[in-house]
Amino acid sequence: xxxxxxSPTNLTDQFALLVFKNFTRDTxxxxxxxxxxxxxxxxxxxxxCSPRRQRVTALILPELNLQGTISQSITNLSFLAVLNLxxxxxxxxxxxxxxxxxxxxxxxxxxxxxxGSVPLSLFRNQKLQTISxxxxxxxxxxxxxxxxxxxxxxxxxxxxxxxxLGCVENSIGGDIPWELGNLFNLKMLGFDFNNLVGEIxxxxxxxxxLIYIAFTANRLSGHIPETTGLQLPNxxxxxxxxxxxx
Numbered sequence: 457x458x459x460x461x462x463s464p465t466n467l468t469d470q471f472a473l474l475v476f477k478n479f480t481r482d483t484x485x486x487x488x489x490x491x492x493x494x495x496x497x498x499x500x501x502x503x504x505c506s507p508r509r510q511r512v513t514a515l516i517l518p519e520l521n522l523q524g525t526i527s528q529s530i531t532n533l534s535f536l537a538v539l540n541l542x543x544x545x546x547x548x549x550x551x552x553x554x555x556x557x558x559x560x561x562x563x564x565x566x567x568x569x570x571x572g573s574v575p576l577s578l579f580r581n582q583k584l585q586t587i588s589x590x591x592x593x594x595x596x597x598x599x600x601x602x603x604x605x606x607x608x609x610x611x612x613x614x615x616x617x618x619x620x621l622g623c624v625e626n627s628i629g630g631d632i633p634w635e636l637g638n639l640f641n642l643k644m645l646g647f648d649f650n651n652l653v654g655e656i657x658x659x660x661x662x663x664x665x666l667i668y669i670a671f672t673a674n675r676l677s678g679h680i681p682e683t684t685g686l687q688l689p690n691x692x693x694x695x696x697x698x699x700x701x702x
Contacts, residue, residue: 526570550572655678
C-alpha cells in the first residue's frame, strides 16, 4: 500500500506541491516521473527542504518547458524562501498572496507568459531581496492601483537588492512611486519598455548602492540631476533612451 510520505506537520507542503503539479503541464515528464507520493517530497526535483523541520524552503524549476498556471497552493508553503520558475511557459497571474509568505526572499518568474497586475503583496513583504518579472505580459497600472495610495507609504523594503519588471512583453503604466527612493540597498532597478509616465523621482538618484538603472522606452519626462554621477558612485549602467527627458 502506498501512503503519503510526510508527517502531520509538513503534510501541508506535500499537498501544496501536488496541487502545483496538477496545475502544471509537464511536457518533459520531469515532475510526472519524479514527484510521486512513494518518495519524500524533499527528494523531488527542484525542491529543497530545511534539514531539521523538513519544510519546503525553495522551489527551483527553471528552464523545464513547464506550462499551465501557477497554482495558488504555493502560498501555503509557509517556509518558502526562494521561488524560481524562470524561463518556462506559465500563463495566467501570479498568486495574489505570494508576498504574504513570511520567509520569502527571491521571486524569479522571468520569461514566462504571465499577465495581469503585479501582486501588491510583493511590495508589502519587508524581507524580499529579489523580484524578477521581466519578459512576461504584465499590464495595467503597476500593482493594479495608483502608486499614491496611502498603503504605499510602507514601501520601505530596505533589504531589496533587485527589482526588475522591464522588457518588451510587459506593459506597465502609471507614475513611478517616490517611495522607491527608500530602497537604500537596491543594486538593480529596471522598468524599461513599459508605459510609465511622469518624472523619475529624484530620490532614486540618491540610492548610492545602485549599479544598474533602466527606464528605456517609456513616456517619462523631466530632467536628470546634474549630481547623478556624484550621488551614484557605484553606477555602471544607466539606460534612459526613448523618453521625453531633458
